[in-house]
Amino acid sequence: MSLFFILILIIILFLFFWWIFPLFFNGIPWQPTDMKRVKRMLEMAKLKPDETLYDLGCGDGRILIYAAQNYRAKAVGIEINPWLFALSWVRVFFLGLHHRVKVELKNIHDVSLQNADVVTIFLFQNVNDLLKDKFLKELKPGARIVSYVWILKDWNPDLVDQEYRLFKYTRK
DSSP, rough: OOOOHHHHHHHHHHIIIIIIIHHHHHHOOOOOHHHHHHOOOOOOOHHOOTOEEEEEETTTTTHHHHHHHHHEEEEEEEEHHHHHHHHHHHHHHHTTTTEEEEEEESSSGOOOTTTTTTEEEEEOOHHHHHHHHHHHHHHTOOOOEESSOOOOTTTOEEETTTTTTTTEEEOO
């Protein structure tokens, strides 16, 4: 075998085990939220300047960036996929938002949400089900959660946008 072939094989295996393989156990495939929904999510949350937004599974950072640019909010993105983490970080850096936006390469279950005023999520139903207890334990009363597509079972949403399939909840 040629050295070139071996190098290509090593790169492919590295990418598989570092990027794709973790998704089988820890996450969901990236499905970017369109900007109409991003805007509506933050409207529904009534995000205020200097409040802290957490985006669990932040993908390319679009919600974080929009919150910082248009609401002057502090934003924290949590992403388990190293490629999406890097993409978010680069976008934040080159937009000069690093003083308002922080992106962390972590599992959403390993992050404290104590400082969150708003949490945005676009995760599968089984992940939302796992997060309910975390929200109850860690979110302060009055914190808002906006979910795209999937609900928080046994919680009554304060506001529902049927057109965009968005659900807003407030931690009691």
